[in-house]
Amino acid sequence: MTHEDWRTIRHRLRSPVLCFVALLLLLGVNVLLGVYAPFRWRNIWMIEAGIAVAMVLIVLVFSMELVREPPVIRLFAGVGFYWLVILFSLTLLDYLTR
Amino acid sequence: MSPSDTALRDPLTPRPTLGRPDDYLHSEHTLRSWLLTHDHKRIGILYLLSITFFFIIGAIAAGLVRLSLIVPNGMIFSNDTYNRLFSIHGIVMVWFFLIPSIPNTFGNFLLPIMIGAKEVAFPRLNLLSWYIFMVASLFTLADVVIGGVDTGWTFYAPFSTTFSSAWVVPALIGVIVVGFSSILTGLNFVVTVHTMRAPGMTWFRMPIFVWTMYATSLIFLLATPVLTITMLLLLMERGFHIGVFNPAIGGDPVLFQHMFWFYSHPAVYIMVLPGMGVISEVVPAFAQRRLFGYRFVAYASIALATVTFLVWGHHMFVNGMSEYASIAFSIMSFVVAVPSAVKVYNWTATMYKGAIKLRTPMIFAMGYVGLFVVGGITGLYLATLGVDEHVHDTYFVVAHFHYIMVGGTSIAFLAGLHYWWPKFTGRMYPEPWGVVAALFIFIGFNATFFPQFILGYLGMPRRYHEYPPEFQILNVLSSVGATILGAGYLFPMIYLVWSLRFGDPAPANPWDAKGLEWTIASPPPEHNFARVPQVDFEPYDYSEREQRT
Amino acid sequence: MNLSQYPLLLWPPAASAIAQETDWLILAWTALALLLVAPVFVGMTWFAFHFRAGRNVHRGVREGRNHLLEVGWMVIPFVLTLIFFAWGARVFDEDWHPPAGATEIHAIGRQWMWKFQHPGGQSEINDLHVPLGQPIVISEISQDVIHSLYIPAMRIQMETLPDRYTRLWFKADRPGVYRMFCSEYCGTDHSKMDGELYVMKPADYEAWLAHAGTADSLAAEGKVLFSSYGCAGCHLPGATVRAPSLAGVYGNPVPMADGGTIVADDSYIRDKILDPDARKVAGYKQIMPSFKGQIPEDRLVPLIAYIKSLGAPNAEPNGEPTP
Amino acid sequence: MSGAAVPVGIEVAEHFQDANQQRHAAVFGMWLWLATELLLFSGLFLVAIVVRVMYPDAVTAVALHLKFWIGATNTAVLICSSLTMSAAIELSRLGWRRGMLACMLATASLGTLFLALKGYEYWRDYVEHMTPFFGFRPYVLSGDRATQLLVDDYFIITGLHGLHLTTGVSVLLGLAWIARRPSFLRHHQHRVEVFGLYWHFIDLIWISVFPILYLLNR
Structure with missing residues (x-):
């Protein structure tokens, strides 16, 4: 391994390592919230869900490199989630108004 | 007219064998060359043979159901036999005929040619898809x-999970597995359309058939997995x-219906959209x-594929869903009618000031438009809450969806089969027989299913083995119609096979139609195009004819 | 009227005002539909003959598009059909909300029969007798699979779900005998799960009730069951175990241990009997055993009817402890 | 550039015009497949959410019986495996075959670790009588029948995820076996990338499963 090799690899692995650190930090926050629940708030699940969404987005955009893909692939990555929203929202429309 | 056309039209000119690659049918003759082929055209033909087989099975079951319903007291078959017959009919027709019918046969054969590609994007996956289809469908059929x-084909819980004593588990496995065939085909088509178009083939130069295949593939991809998981949940439960x-443990069977119809309503558009695609090719050609x-027609295809995911609740208005959800689903169902109406009016307007040739495909196409309109309008009746409360789960529903699926998909399938038969096989079908078959099917179909609208409004529930005597005359009428319809289906099966040997050799473009598939020989050479076509013309460019007359 | 005398029926009898309205709805709908599809049918037929190939007619070159026309035939039919959405939704809404003071009849579906229980304690199998001019609410529940009670003459049906009450209502305005069906496929003898609806003049109905009558009303029958299942041992005032009094519970909000409240309706009381652990009531220790599998559906109906009949007592307002 | 690097590229199949088109098609196809996988799992998530709406108490009771710490550890394990997978992809682009192989094997090991922990968790569930579907074994939460809904859903979700992960590990090992040949990266470099998408996606599913089952309901 030459010096230049190390520089290449540091450069290439910067983004994966940053993702890794960010994901672990977010997971840590979520675990803390889950275990200690620092304040008794009924709707704490909203924060937890928000953090989970952030983690999913990090994986999608950086780990799966959506940021580098052409628009059409980004579109189809989004379509899957959009359809998930359709399924959830219309089904819950029934359950929440029964 | 291209030079190859002249060569083929003159019967005295020998088939050119040298300097030109063999067509896809004659390049190799072994069974192995068919069963291991990666050629999208051959895979299309394999599908064509398979779904014809399943259509025959489903049609026989339908015939026996109609036979049983001639008498009100159900003495021809036992109640369990009757229930099994209509379940066979539903399962086989929906999953093994209607859903793969047009996409997997015509789609496979034509989609790459229509966009000027040599192949689909993933040929091996395409063959795998056929094998999955065959294994799953034969397993389920057995x-x-x-x-x-x-x-029934709907597998409603808790009947299917707890109370039925039949062999439900293998059927669920079969339905789960066959879903992967749909998914792989859809995936292949979407990637093919996005990445394999010939130079110059912009999105708005694609024929409508390609648009509808694309829209159908989106539904394949986005709806089928939900069915897979729903059936898997049933399987785990049973x-x-x-x-x-x-x-019994507090679970909600209505949730099953939500998940089931999230797939099964869009599945209707898996059946309808390809039919619309075929008609959009046939009407301009003739x-x-x-x-x-x-x-507008192109956008309408994509709109249908999207909006169809928002309306599944109209199958559940009286199934214990909340009132607000019902109203929301009702109004969204009205929205779906808009893109469908666009297409119908556009086909009609296309005929205006045309030079119309009433050949078999065109007769089928006109029959299609008529029947599809009836099916569509009665679909709106069913989306109307006050009406659905009465006719839900009656023969009105049965008639409605047969107008869509038989009047729509099957007749469009026949229209397309006749239209592209010369391209598939290199032979012309006998024209008079085609016209006779089309008339038989049109009359037989209406005689079968129109009485069922009345039966449904009278209140005869579907899936009834015995029924009150006042419904008998209409039921007999319907069964007589089914006989005519069955005879109508027999004709093409016979004369199309006959034409393989005795039909006239087909020129490259027997209909003077436009589109890349008509620029290559019939049947097409193995790699479709000798060189990659440069597309510099609009779709359906009949302006030459329009200027001539 | 006896339907089976008709060799060929083309329009079903309508026995309620809503049924007649539904008929008008579908007729008007059909009129609009014909209006919308006539251009397609007439146009196609006429074009097919007039513009057939080889015929010398003026064709000319025409644009392949006309935005105004296309947007027009998209929007105008849509707006017209929305009238029927609104009308249909109105009928549906009316069918969803029974009027106050309707008589409640309980229907229990099971493979493959219906059991109906009248408020007076009379019960019948498959057939149902109802008085003319009186709104009838049918509260349905299934013991096994999903069924659906369908009365074509009232143009109405509602699914009968296991483990949950659903309801439909109608007000018959023409005496006669009408058909009832199970319209949701429910197995082997699905098609035999039908019966007849007898709409009778009020006097005839009273006579029928007296003839078919049992000794006790549903609530009275429920009171006996209340003791025999041991409910009274805990829930009556003065019992040794501290259980909530049931007086006046029905129809009122009940505070839950997790902070919310639930209005005590039929489904809630049924759930509490069968599955008392599910959502705990505030202020009480949950010690009640589950009666799942011990009380059949047709006995739950009188029990609930009894609990419903318990008015608010003077001593304990609402029967709820103040938290 | 290092001497360890081998040439990297894609062998163009007959029906494609160039390597770019082929790579794009492969990545596109994988994304579509992942969209279907997402909708596959969405049905199970939907069940979990509906059960939570219908029976909030029962859901909390179940969540307290799930092995929260194993779930959390497993999330961390998968996040680590995502890192090694990303590293394998980057090294494959550089043509550093040995490093890539090492990263692939590390990824497979982390996946196996996940499965082992999951198996241990199932065993704990069994010991703690959290298996209502075994008729021969009393169920610890039998007082509240609705709890079974979430427990059943938990087993189906984790089972299906485990199945995906098992497939992932097997394919990864197979890929590593093929990739040991020096010519692999010259012809099929894109396969590593396409497989990487699948691996990250399994990770993504678990990142959603963990809060939906273990965390939000507590």
Whole structure:
């Protein structure tokens, strides 16, 4: 391994390592919230869900490199989630108004 | 007219064999060359043979159901036999005929040619898809015929999970597995359309058939997995008592219906959209006119594929869903009618000032438009809450969806089969027989299903083995119609096979139609195009004809 | 009227005002539909003959598009059909909300029969007798699979779900005998799960009730069951175990241990009997055993009817402890 | 550039025009497949959410019986495996075959670790009588029948995820076996990338499963 090799690899692995650190930090926050629940708030699940969404987005955009893909692939990555929203929202429309 | 056309039209000119690659049918003759082929055209033909077989099975079951319903007291078959017959009919027709019918046969054969590609993007996956289809469908067929399944094609919980004593588990496995065939085909088509178009083939130069294939593939991709998981949940519940719908532990069978119809309503558009695609090819070809409002029809295809995911609740208005959800689903169902109406009006307008040739495909196409309109309008009746409360789960529904699926998909399938038969096989079908078959089918179909609208409004529930005597005359009428319809289906099966040997050799473009598939020989050479076509023309460009007359 | 005398029926009898309205709805709908599809049918037929190939007619070159026309035939039919959405939704809404003071009849579906229980304690199998001019609410529940009670003459049906009450209502305005069906496929003898609806003049109905009558009303029958299942041992005032009094519970909000409240309706009381652990009531220790599998559906109906009949007592307002 | 690097590229199949088109098609196809996988799992998530709406108490009771710490550890394990997978992809682009192989094997090991922990968790569930579907074994939460709904859903979700992960590990090992040949990266470099998408996606599913089952309901 030459010096230049190390520089290449540091450069290439910067983004994966940053993702890794960010994901672990977010997971840590979520675990803390889950275990200690620092304040008794009924709707704490909203924060937890928000953090989970952030983690999913990090994986999608950086780990799966959506940021580098052409628009059409980004579109189809989004379509899957959009359809998930359709399924959830219309089904819950029934359950929440029964 | 291209030089190859002249060569083929003159019967005295020997088939050119040298300097030109063999066509896809004659390049190799071994069974192995068919079963291991990666050629999208051969895979299309394999599908064509398979779904014809399943159509025959489903049609026989339908015939026996109609036979049973001639008498009101159900003395021809036992109640369990009757329930199994309509379940066979539903399962086989929906999953093994209607859903793969046009996409997997015509789609496979034509989609790459229409966009000027040599192949689909993933040829091996395409073959795998056929094998998955065959294994799953034969497995399911063996189950429903030998073991018998009495749940209907809808598998409503908790009947299917707890109370039915039939062989439900193998049928569920079959339906789960066959879904992967749909998914792989859809995936292949979407990637093919996005990445394999010939130079110059922009999105708005694609024929409508390609647009509808694309829209259908989107539904394949986005709806089928939800069916897979729903059926898997049923399977776990029935097979291993790991249940989430079981009311005995507080589960909600209505949730099953939500998940089931999230797939099964869009599945209707898997059946309808390809039919619309076929008609959008046939009508301009036989009217020799540009398709009226091409862009609107193209957008309507994508709109249908999207909006169809928002309306599944109209199957559940009286199934214990909340009132607000029902109203929301009702109004969204009205929205779906808009893109469908666009297409119907556009086809009609296309014929205006055309030079119309009433050949078999065109007769089928006109029959299609008529029947589809009836099916569509009655669909709106059913989306109307006050009406659905009365006719839900009656023969009105049965008639409605047969107008869509038989009047729509099957007749469009026949229209396309006749239209592209010369391209597939290199032979012409006998024209007079085609016209006779089309008339038989049109008359037989209406005689079968129109009385069922009345029966439904009178209140005869569907899936009834015995019924009150005042419904008998209409039921007999319907069964007589089914006989005519059955005879109508027999004709093409006979004369199309006959034409393989005795039909006239087909020129490259027997209809003077536009589109890349008509620029290559019939049947097409193995790699479709000798060189990659440069597309510099609009779709349905019949302006030459229009200027001539 | 006896339907089976008709060799060929083309329009079903309508026995309620809503049924007649539904008929008008579908007729008007059909009129609009014909208006919308006539251009397609007439146009196609006429074009097919007039513009057939080889015929010398003026064709000319025409644009392949006309935006105004296309947007027009998209929007105008849509707006017209919305009238029927609104009308249909109105009928549906009316069918969803029974009027106050309707007589409640309980229907229990099971493979493959219906059991109806009248408020007076009379019960019948498959057939149902109802008085003319009186709104009838049918509260349905299934013991096994999903069924659906369908009365074509009232143009109405509602699914009968296991483990949950659903309801439909109608007000018959023409005496006669009408058909009832199970319209949701429910197995082997699905098609035999039908019966007849007898709409009778009020006097005849009273006579029928007296003839078919049992000794006790549903609530009275429920009171006996209340004791025999041991409910009274805990829930009556003065019992040794501290259980909530049931007086006046029905129809009122009940505070839950997790902070919310639930209005005590039929489904809630049924759930509490069968599955008392599910959502705990505030202020009480949950010690009640589950009666799942011990009380059949047709006995739950009188029990609930009894609990419903318990008015608010003077001593304990609402029967709820103040938290 | 290092001497360890081998040439990297894509062998163009007959029906494609160039390597770019082929790579794009492969990545596109994988994304579509992942969209279907997402909708596959969405049905199970939907069940979990509906059960939570219907029976909030029962859901909390179940969540307290799930092995929260194993779930959390497993999330961390998968996040680590995502890192090694990303590293394998980057090294494959550089043509550093040995490093890539090492990263692939590390990824497979982390996946196996996940499966082992999951198996241990199932065993704990069994010991703690959290298996209502075994008729021969009393169920610890039998007082509240609705709890079974979430427990059943939990087993189906984790089972299906485990199945995906098992497939992932097997394919990864197979890929590593093929990739040991020096010519692999010259012809099929894109396969590593396409497989990487699948691996990250399994990770993504678990990142959603963990809060939906273990965390939000507590």
